[in-house]
Amino acid sequence: xxxxxxALEASGQSNTLPFTVSDWPVVTAGPDVIxxxxxxxxxxxxxxxxxxxxxxxxGLDARIVGVKVRSTPLYQLATAPNSTIGSLADLRGKxxxxxxxxxxxVVVLRTLRTAGLKPSDVQxxxxxxxxxxxxxxxxxxxxxxxxEPSLTKYLAQYRDQGARAITxxxxxxxxxxxxxxxxxxxxxxxxxxxxxxxxxxRTDVWSWExxxxxxxxxxVKDQKVSAEDGRRIIGTLDKPYxxxxxxxxxxxxxxxxxxxxxxGYFGKSFDAHDLFDRRFEPLAAQAxxxxxxxxxxx
Numbered sequence: 001x002x003x004x005x006x007a008l009e010a011s012g013q014s015n016t017l018p019f020t021v022s023d024w025p026v027v028t029a030g031p032d033v034i035x036x037x038x039x040x041x042x043x044x045x046x047x048x049x050x051x052x053x054x055x056x057x058x059g060l061d062a063r064i065v066g067v068k069v070r071s072t073p074l075y076q077l078a079t080a081p082n083s084t085i086g087s088l089a090d091l092r093g094k095x096x097x098x099x100x101x102x103x104x105x106v107v108v109l110r111t112l113r114t115a116g117l118k119p120s121d122v123q124x125x126x127x128x129x130x131x132x133x134x135x136x137x138x139x140x141x142x143x144x145x146x147x148e149p150s151l152t153k154y155l156a157q158y159r160d161q162g163a164r165a166i167t168x169x170x171x172x173x174x175x176x177x178x179x180x181x182x183x184x185x186x187x188x189x190x191x192x193x194x195x196x197x198x199x200x201x202r203t204d205v206w207s208w209e210x211x212x213x214x215x216x217x218x219x220v221k222d223q224k225v226s227a228e229d230g231r232r233i234i235g236t237l238d239k240p241y242x243x244x245x246x247x248x249x250x251x252x253x254x255x256x257x258x259x260x261x262x263x264g265y266f267g268k269s270f271d272a273h274d275l276f277d278r279r280f281e282p283l284a285a286q287a288x289x290x291x292x293x294x295x296x297x298x
Contacts, residue, residue: 001046002026003218007203010217011210017199019192029128030102034060043183044193046200048103049174049253050260052275057266063184063277066177066197066284067249068204070238074172075107075145078154080136081161085143088115088166091122097132097144098124100265103172104132104145106256109263110170111145119263136163148233149223156229173252184277197280198287204240205288242293244285250276 005024008014027036030051036042037060044065055062079085085094088111099105112119125141132144133154143166146154155163177200183189207214211234219230243249254272261269285293 001044002028002222003207004046004200004203006218006222007207007214008199010213011203011206013203013206018195029099029130030054031099031128034058034101037062037180043189044177044179044196046175046177048106048172049176049256050103050106051101052176052178053253053257053260053266054101056270056275061181062178062275063181064176064178064275065184065193065277065280066200067243067246068175068201068284069173069241069243069249070175071171071173072238073107073168073170075104075147075168075170076151077111077143077166077168078132078136078146078151079143079162079164079166080139080141081158081163082139083142083162083164085166086164088168091115091143092117093122094142095123095125095140097127097129097135097141099127099129100260102129104129105265106260107145107168107170107172109259111168113259114169148236149219149225149229152225152229152233174249194280194283197283201240201242201284201287201292205292208237208240240288240292242284242288244282244293246276246278246281 001024025036025042027033027042027045030047031054033042033045033047033051034055052062052064084090091112096108098108108124109119112122125135127135132146133150135141136144136154137158145168151165155165177197179193184193215227215230215234219225219233220227250272253275257272258269260266
């Protein structure tokens with residue numbers, strides 16, 4: 001939720017929320033969010049589509065309450081210093097940072113499929129995504145998927161030592177808001193979550209429409225990247241889209257369920273509809289102008 005918090009502060013809207021946020025814990029990695037949900041430390045989180053699948057496999061009852069879609073790749077494959085990897089064709093036999101419960105894990109599986117490789121054709125080194133940078137720096141792995149601004153920070157430090165970014169066509173199509181069902185059974189929290197879905201969508205639109213303010217508040221001040229790098233990163237971002245109908249998003253999530261379970265992770269396949277609380281389906285789209293609610297996951 002860090003980006004929402006920063007956008008609220010930068011836009012001057014942090015004091016206009018119709019509910020009280022007692023804390024904004026910085027918990028981003030899917031497995032960490034699941035643990036925070038279990039411990040009651042977090043009521044609502046934003047992640048990619050895979051953490052709810054992981055949660056379902058571990059018996060945590062949670063539901064997706066907000067959906068944003070994208071159509072271009074968010075991640076690139078960063079190589080270790082002095083790596084010989086120059087294309088996807090060079091991945092065979094290499095050690096790849098792999099977090100099965102996070103978006104990065106799905107990106108790896110989709111990338112391997114695109115390259116005509118099976119998981120057994122490479123060495124999947126299971127790590128949580130926050131460990132990828134240290135593992136790359138120490139050459140414990142050969143490659144790992146990184147998103148911005150982590151990719152820019154890493155290459156700024158290690159490009160001179162031969163580190164590079166390899167483009168992958170794998171698209172992580174969904175960004176979601178989700179919450180434990182125990183939270184959604186509490187009437188007061190249910191109402192607050194419904195309002196937050198709208199805030200989440202509006203702040204994303206504000207960030208898109210105010211790139212200079214967003215550059216300064218988030219990339220420069222919060223993420224500590226240069227203004228030049230921040231502008232380049234912003235130039236690669238997708239316009240935010242919040243579908244009013246979740247059918248395509250659910251279909252994409254089902255394909256992801258089938259992909260990870262067929263690869264030997266998270267048990268048997270199941271109906272992805274079980275992950276979504278469709279009571280919230282129209283809320284994000286209704287909260288933003290029409291030009292931000294015209295696309296769906298595909």
